[in-house]
Amino acid sequence: MRLTLTCLLLALALPAAAQIYKYTDANGNTVYTNQPPDGAPSETVKLPPTNSVEMQAPSASTADTANTQAPKAAYSLLQLTDLPSEEALRANNGTFSVGVQLQPRLSPGHRLRLLLDGKPYGQASNLPRLQLSNIPRGEHSLAVEVLSGEQSLQQSATATFTVQRVNTSSPALRPPVPTPKPAP
Structure with a gap:
């Protein structure tokens, strides 16, 4: 007004x-x-009259196409590193770390978070090295996503790997039971 x-x-x-x-x-x-x-x-x-231009309202088709276009990927390279591809990952306590390779560098305000078996894992971080703890043995899928606040901007390809842990209840790992000596 x-x-x-x-x-x-x-x-x-x-x-x-x-x-x-x-x-x-x-x-x-x-x-x-x-x-x-x-x-x-x-x-x-x-004086001649001044120029004037009337503002045009955006057409409905332009506004619709702007909202339906997929967002452009912020990073040309986003992938996990340091995961074995052919063999099992040996982690006796289920703790290991993975690297994240991305280009260009992580922008300010962006964070990285792991997706273990399709679910968010751990806290988001701005470091390209992420740790996993106490992962059970067996086959798992892992990906990394780039977050801006709580919104996911981009996700890497999913990598499948197998965690191998020592089975502590194996009879081979139990200490030998001493045999009783005959009484004299």
Whole structure:
């Protein structure tokens, strides 16, 4: 409302302020001014109308296509590293770390978070080295996603790997039971 009122007042004042006078001063210089000179002959300068452009409302089809386009990937390279591809990952306590390779570097405000078996794992971090703890033995899938706040911006390809842990209940790992000695 205030902006409309200000524009209206300026529009009303524009014709009064737009009057330009031209005259020659005592030194023979041509002078242009918005005030008529005292005691000097002057002529009114007629100005051409100013250019104006009306703002066009965006068409519905343009707005729809802007909202339906897939967001552009922020990173040209986003992948997990340090995972075995052919053999099992040996981690007796189920703790290991993986690397994240990305290009360009991680932008400020972006964080990395792992997706273990399709579910978010651990806290988001800005470091390209992420740790997993106490992962049970067996086959798992792992991916990394880039977050901005809580919104997922991009996700890497999913890697499948197998965790191999020592079975502590195996008879081979039990200490030998001493055989009783015959009594003398």
